[in-house]
């Protein structure tokens with residue numbers, strides 16, 4: 001295996017430095033583990049938008065080496081929650097970083113002018129980006145593709161205007177349709193005057209144990225292409241979840257007022273596939289190709305019959321955020337709103353949930369026509385959402401400028417806190433299956449449904465209840481094990497293929513010796529404890545987590561979830577985590 005290298009780029013001075021971080025990979029595997037160790041070296045009191053606040057992109061030893069190990073993890077201090085910012089994206093970035101010879105890229109500082117950075121095997125350059133500043137996230141990619149041709153594997157990470165405005169719910173978009181969506185990476189990049197990062201390279205490292213490598217690769221490859229679960233992702237994509245969730249009362253509808261959406265069939269994966277699907281895409285080095293693209297024609301001018309065709313990716317989370325949760329059942333309207341989100345570069349879940357809060361707050365009288373400047377907010381009214389998005393973009397008035405600060409900020413300022421459906425400050429994902437979905441969002445280190453998949457626990461125990469105490473242990477165990485998977489930065493859709501045994505076999509096939517199950521488990525526990533330590537240093541407390549008031553009143557897929565029951569299980573999770581605090585390396589205690 002190669003030497004694992006960190007590329008440091010200081011945008012203030014335009015200087016770079018390369019260092020060998022193989023020792024960190026030995027300790028923390030790679031990806032999120034290594035990035036967490038680097039983040040912990042920064043002062044916790046740092047403003048997330050300060051020049052010194054780092055953005056760390058990291059991949060792992062399996063990246064670009066084994067199938068479906070396609071993700072890159074980004075770590076930063078979140079301007080949305082004020083603590084750990086962690087987001088994962090696919091596309092070609094992991095492959096390009098590997099090709100350029102860097103497993104970690106850390107950006108600090110603030111450029112004196114709007115810039116974009118190119119990284120390849122031999123050169124790192126900071127370019128002026130005045131002509132790109134203000135361009136949409138879609139246009140920026142098109143322009144950079146022409147400006148920065150590459151015969152190697154190349155990836156383009158960029159922000160839209162929302163990131164330039166340092167919105168704490170701005171995303172960074174990767175290649176044609178993947179995103180570092182959650183927790184405000186786009187805003188942090190904007191604060192650095194960094195419009196884009198372009199990475200390319202064509203390096204390969206020699207494999208020493210060729211026989212073992214080939215055998216393991218083939219085994220995983222076969223498992224991926226023959227797996228019924230991966231086939232489902234390929235066929236309908238994650239939008240396949242829309243109908244089953246609605247059937248079990250688990251699809252958030254009208255700002256989590258209920259879990260059954262009467263229009264679910266119209267925005268289901270099946271309907272999108274039949275009527276709008278135009279292309280399947282895959283992240284670099286994935287055989288599944290779960291990315292589903294729909295086409296949308298937009299008219300240039302109402303007077304002229306001239307159209308432009310856009311391709312827009314649709315996933316379950318996007319369909320929930322701009323479909324059921326806003327009560328829109330016309331897929332074209334969903335796509336039209338998503339196109340705006342995509343161009344502006346917001347996190348679709350955060351902006352969608354914030355719009356849904358606004359409707360509830362308006363109907364409860366916390367907002368009036370004074371704030372909305374004459375707009376009447378109702379669920380199902382796509383034309384009004386469209387106007388709202390345009391007004392947010394234009395900074396129409398203080399209220400619209402606030403909407404891109406997220407639901408929690410807005411609810412604190414205007415009222416309707418019980419209707420701000422967020423956990424740990426992050427707007428909720430698209431499952432209202434019950435207690436364990438909510439617990440997963442709340443207790444997860446990045447407040448994501450991907451931290452521990454509590455929604456899946458809810459579905460497993462539907463009609464076969466088990467004691468909460470037993471299930472919370474399963475939730476904790478899963479969130480800890482995911483530290484190992486996220487340090488290898490595999491796509492979590494392949495989590496059942498990369499079992500512990502498979503991970504150990506893969507490490508051995510790469511000549512990374514000395515790993516066994518006990519060491520793997522201890523490393524995962526250590527990384528989890530390190531993340532919690534970082535969060536605590538930033539002011540996070542489990543005891544501050546609360547169930548949004550509205551969710552205690554509505555019936556989830558698994559029945560009613562009371563605030564008391566939620567708080568009890570948060571405390572149980574906290575206690576499990578406290579036991580593992582002993583795993584913290586001495587320097588972080």
Ligand code: SF4
Pocket residue numbers: 068070090091233281282283286287288289290291491492493
């Ligand atoms: S399964 Fe989908 S998200 Fe995962 S690596 Fe493949 S294409 Fe990307």
